[in-house]
Amino acid sequence: MIKYWVFYLLMPLILSQLLIGVFYSNFTSMSLLEAVSNSLEQYFTRGEINLKKYYVSSCTDLSGLGEETHVIFDLTSSIYFEGCIKEFSSETQSIVISIENPKNFYSDWQFFTHIAARSHIDAMLTLSDYLNWDKFIVISDEIQNQFASRFRNKNILFHSIADTASQVSSDNFIAKEIKITGVRNIVILNTGETTEKLVKSLKNKNLFVAGSGIILGSKSLWGIREDGILAFIEDGLESSFDSNSYEVLGCIKFVNFILGFGDVSSRLELRRFLEENTVNHHPIPKFSLVNIQKGQPVKVGEIYKKSLKLDLPIIFPGNSSLIPNSIITNIRISMADGVTNPGFQSSPYSHIIKWGANYALSYINQTHFLDGFEFQVTHTDCGAEVYSKTYSLNCFKQLKDNLGIALLTSYNANACIGNIISLRSLNISIPHISDLTPGAPLANETAYPEFMRVYKDSRYNAGVIFSLISVFNWKSVISFYENSPGSFAAYKAFEGLINNSDISIVNNANQRMINTNYKHTDVTKYKNWMEDALSTKVRIYILFILPPGIFYFIEDFYDLGMRREDAVFMFYNRVAYVLLSESDPTQVLKLNELMYGSVLIDQLDWIGEYGKKIKDGYEKIYGSTAESVVFRCFSFDSAMLLANGIKFTLYQGENPEDNKILNTNLRKQRFTGCSGTVSIEPGSNDRSIAIMGIYNIRYNQTISSLYEHLVGKYDRGSIQLINFFENISWYNNATSIPSNIVTDGECPFDKKLIKYSTKGAGILYGISFGIIIVTAFITFLISKIWWNIDIVQLTAPVLAKLEDYFAMLMIFLYFLQYLAIGPDIGEYDKLSSWLSSYAIINLGWITEGKKFWYYVEAVLLALIFWVYFSFIIIFKFEGKFNNFFFQYSRSFAKLIMPILGNAGFLPIVSVLLNVIQCDQAIGNDLSQSFVRKDCSVFCWQGTHLRNAISSIIALILYLPLAIYFRPYWDNSNNDINIKTRPLFLIAKSLLQIFIIVLNKTLKKQYQSLYGLIYIIAFLGFIYLCLKKKPYNYDRCNLWTTVSYCAIIWSAALSSLYWVLYYRSVSTWVILQYIGWGIMITIGAFLQYKRYPSLLFTEKATDISILFKFSLGHIVKAEEINRWNKERSDKKYLAYDSRENILNSHGYAIDLSRSQSEDFEQKKGSSENRLIDQR
Structure with missing residues (x-):
């Protein structure tokens, strides 16, 4: 039996004996009753206290009890007796002291051994304010419902737990209710013996760490020795070591307090004394601040009536002296x-x-x-x-x-x-979580249980590539892979699928694996492998190689002779975006050539x-x-x-x-x-669900680089496994799936064998310049004999004809044709290049290969008719032979020959010269040279020899006749007002022949030199235009000069583009269009200020009058005359306006008003006769 007398050795002597009664019931803990009784009876032996116990089984038992006592201690420990005892104390005016705070109201004669719950709240708020806690958790069995309204200005989370909770329940409570909040500042209030369990749970759940704050507002610190705990306990009760000792100390403290009053014989006086020295019948709120340091409780301060006094520093969990006030x-x-x-x-x-x-x-x-x-x-x-x-x-x-x-x-x-x-x-x-890591080994959960990745294994990508190859119906492929885990795994998966299909990998199995991080210096090791792959003529290359090695590998293929039409690359991951950071222009050009139109597979994102x-x-x-x-x-x-x-x-x-x-x-x-639904596949480290994107590598002119364009997806969770949003644009800009073998219609040899043919080039130069010389001589004779004449300038307004508009339109058409045969602009201005190619019928993807010969045959057939029509015109067969066939032929010739002789001049010459353009070969012999437009045709033998001879003859016949007839149609056509000087037409024809010959010979080898000659030639023609005025209409002269300036500007930019190797597409395009815009603006300004329009159109016939007449209505002559007069007046106004403009520029007016009146009167009378006939 533990002796309690140590708690009151210092109790003062009193003058009168204190009579104490003790109420207890079946709900009273016998150990508590014994502890309180024994402690108080220690005073009885000294004559200070007289103790008497009363058993209460029901409320009726209270009648007559305790009349002889001064105070009664209530140990009934049940809410059942709370009301009874309240009435008892009030009726008998007995001072009742309860060890439990009231759940409801109490009488004026009731007092309590412990500080009120409200005061505990005030102490907690005082302490939390001192610690500057803005957010914390309160765990209590009663605080949540009773006192929540007092914390409106506090960010406090309330939780409750029963006093009877087990340790397991406490652990679960801390884990699921407390730790999940992330709040690490915790206050535990009045939870009895559960406090010890909660503290243990906090420790079990790793909450006793630096940054946490644990405050106990508890009865005592029994069994609690975790460093860093800060507790506020009723003053004088700090040394309690269990619940009984806590209550005993409370009772003794109160008895000691009463004995300090003195004479206790008057209950009324004693009650007044107690009321004056308590707060609402509870002890004055004074708390001791106790901090567990090094396993022992240390009093570091006190809280008295909402005031905090700190005597010693506080240590917090984690042996930290810093106040934990973070809410995160x-x-x-x-x-x-x-x-x-x-x-x-x-x-x-x-x-x-x-x-x-x-x-x-x-x-x-x-x-x-x-x-x-x-x-x-x-x-x-x-x-x-x-x-x-x-x-x-x-x-x-x-x-x-x-x-x-x-x-x-x-x-x-x-x-x-x-x-x-x-x-x-x-x-x-x-755990290790990866984003992109490829490779089969890391997929093994047994070997690497701590690893997982949100990216699908590279083997999955290989399976998608195999599916696409099957869809494209390719039966032969070439494959290379690097010696890295991801690439090797992907290749092996691909190889396994291939082995179980009718598709084959044609390059040697021992010649497929290259070094990781491939460099240009490695080419000597793999050159034979790459050449063997090229020799197979298989176009489909499946590459399991990562950047940057893949770029060096492709560049080396380029250096070995591979070109765009030789390969379609398929990649198992995204690579093109890396090129955006590449600054080496040589590398960019090579990769743009070979990677364009390729396909890559990778997991879809965003x-x-x-x-x-x-x-x-x-x-x-x-x-x-x-x-x-x-x-x-x-x-x-x-x-x-x-x-x-x-x-x-x-x-x-x-x-x-x-x-x-x-x-x-x-x-x-x-x-x-x-990236879609994310989960880890059971039994693996891989992602279980992934949508794969199918990307097409295309070219972005704005940034001058390749880019990846999403064209479809592969989704096993979808009804349609492979879904294309749009067609793939392949290496040749076509959307049709290319063959996997380079076959008929394409080069029947390795591109690496191609070299410049001096013999073929010599023949091309000889024939081309020979044609220039012969044509120039014939042209000289034509100009001297037939067309050494002048034209009359257009000075007066004339009625515009349809042919006049065609003549002006030809200026723009010639501009596009000159643009097409000038220095290449297609690298940076696709639109202008495309339009000009149409103008000269020189579209590479249409006029190459076998299709080229269809155009040759069409041109030769057209020239046969040209020669026939020429003879009809020259010898006037329709006059000599009164034959419908010759008459019809002449009429048709007048329609078709101006088109073939003007708009078709450059295209016809270009197509025929392409037939003899054999300046490339695969050997030294002339027979090993081939046609640029169709590399499957070797030159100067068989069919080509016949086509070449036919083309040369056609050129010799066509060029002189075309040069003769160009001024012929212009001057013999009385329906056209705009005339061109014959000598200018002849000079322009020679210029066009000269430029087109240089285009087929010099341009391919010397782009910049060709550009220089091209610019000089057109500068000469600008001088000619300004000096001689080739047209009789000044507006045509103006816009011809402007078009030549625009051509020179474009040629200069293009020449600089190829010299400087500056590949910012946007810069060159902006410069080109700014220059053109300035020239057009200047031309429009000059036209407005200096060159008025001399072409006008008549007002159309008033259909309403004719319509009335046709329906039988009477039409008065006055109405017809009024209409004629309106037409005449409007025309006079037009003439007057033009006259003023022309006079201001020094023109003489030939067309008088009287002449116009005569013309209108005649035309008006003719129309009147038509109406009379109706």
Whole structure:
């Protein structure tokens, strides 16, 4: 039996004996009754206290009890007796002292041994204000409902737990109700013996850490020795060690307080004394502040009537002296976003790829996805793409205490495996979550249980490629792969599918694997392999190679002779976006040539409305360029997988710091990410669901680079497995699927054999310039004999004819044709190049290959008719032979020959010269040269020889006749007002022949020199236009000069483009159109100021009058005359206006008003006669 006398050794002597009664019942704890009785009876032996116990079984038992006592202690411990005792004390005027605070109202004669619950709340608020806690949790069995209204200005979360809760219930309560909130400042109030269990649960759930704050507003600290706890306990009760001692000390404290009054014989006086020295019949609120330090309770201060006094410093959990006042709990994780590759060049990509994860963590924190929690990141740089055992291990040793609960690991398989090995050696098994890591080994959950990835295994990509090959009906392919985990796994999966199909990989199985990180210096090792692949004539190349090695590999293929039509590349991941950062113009040109039209397969990202929302937010921070966006979605989803796993773990009431629990819960997640539905496949480390994108590599003129264009998707969860949004644009800009073998109609030899043919070029030069000389001589004779005449300038307004508008339209047509045969502008101005190619019928994808010969045959057939019509005109057969056939032929010749002789002049010459354009060969012999337009046709033999001879003869016949007839049709046509000087037409014909010959000979080898000659020739013609005025209509002279200036401007820009190698498409396009715009503006201004229109159109006949007359209505002569007069007046006004303009510019007016009146009178009388006849 524990002796309680130690609690009151210092109790003062009193003058009178205190008579104490004790009420108890069946609900009273016998140990409590014995403890209180024994303690109080210690005073009886000294004559100070007289104690008497009364058993109460019901309210009726209270009648007549305790009349002889001064005070009564209520130990009935039941709400059943609360009302009875209240009435008893009031009726008998007995002072009743209860050890339990009242649940309801109490009488004026009732007092309580313990401080009121309200005062505990005030003490808690005083302490929380001192600690500056804005948000905290209160755990109590009664506080929530009774006192919540007192905390309107506080951000407090209330929770309650029963006094009878078990340790398991307490653990679950802390895990599922408290820890999940993220709040780490916790107050436990009046929970009796459950307080010890709650404190133990807080420790079990790892909440006794730095940054946490634990306050107890409890009866005592029995059984609690966790360092950092801060408790406020009723003053004088700090030393209680169980519930009984707590109540005993409370009773003795109150008795001591009463004995201090003195004479207790008067109940009324004693009651007044107690009322004056208590607060609402409760002891004055004074609390001791006790802090557990080094396992022992230490009084560090007190709270008295809402005032706090601190005598000693406070120690908080984690042995921290800093006041924990954060309302957010930090979750520490690590991220492998370093750039160091020990022994190799640093790589910024591993850092850039984690932009998505960084954005995700920021998004999680800002949106309170984990309410009450925030991520803190430890950035690691222990090998970005390369694993070095010593470097990686030493690096992680320095960071091991700050790695947190999970690692967002590298995108590179080697680095991922290295991270796992290093952390295992340090006995750290936190989950590793990757965004892009390919490779089969890491898919093995048994071998790498701590690893998982949100990116589909590269083997899946290989399966999609196989499906596409099957759809395209390709039976033969060439494949290369690099010696890296992801590439090797993808290739082996592809090879397995091929072996079980009718498709074959034609290059040697021992000549397919190349080094990882391929460089140009490796070409000597693999040159024979690449040449063997080219010799197979198979067009489809399946490459399992990662950037940047893949670019060097393709460049070396280019250097070996591969060109665009030789290969269609298929890639198992996205590669083209990397080219945007490439600055080497030579590399860009090679890759643009070979990669254009290729196809690549990769996992689709930024899917759906959620994906778009996340992408928009991401781009506001990191930009919208392809190199900033591609793959960042998977990095984002890797961080979101971790966040969802932690959230799930917290809601389960489990500890996310437990590696096994977190790993298990991460594998249970299924959520919507920016890349679609994210989940981990059971029994694997791979993502289970993924939509694959089918991308087509195209060219962006604005940025002068290739880009990836989404054309379809592969979705196993969809009704349609493969769904194309639009057609693939292949290497030749066609949408039809190309053959997988380079066959008939294409070059029947390896492109690497092609070289310049001096013999073929010599014949081309000889024939071309021979034709120029012969034509020039014949033209000289024509100009001297027939067309050495002048034209009359148009000075007066004339009635416009349809032929006049055609004459003006030809100026624009000639401009497009000159543009087509000038220096190439197609590299930067596709639109103008396309229009000009149409104007000269020189579209490469239409007039190449076998189709070219159809155009040759059409031209030769047209020239046969040309010669026939020429003889009809020259010898006037229709006059000599009164024959309908010759008359009809002449009429048709007048219609068709001006078109063939003017608009068709350059196209006809171009097509016929293409037949003899044999300046490339695959050997030294002339017979090994081939036609540029159709490399399947070798020159100067067989069919080509016949076509070449026919073309030469056709040119010799056509050119002199065309040069003769161009001025003939212009001057013999009386229906046209706009005339051209014959000598200008002849000179223009010679210029066109000269330029087209240089286009077929000099241009291909010397682009800039050709541009210079081209510019000089047109400068000469500008001088000719200004000096001689080739047209009799000044507006035509003006716009011919403007068109020549525009041609020179375009040629100058194009020549500079090929010299400077500056490939910013937008710059050249802007310069070209700005120049043209300035020239057009100047031309329009000059036309308005100096060159009035001399062409007009008549007012049409008034149909209403004729219509009335045709319906039988009477039409008066006055009405007809009025209409004629209106026409005449309007025409006079037009003439007067033109006369004023022409006079201001020095023109003489030949057409008088009287002449116009005579013309109108005659025409009017003719119309009147027509009406009379009706």
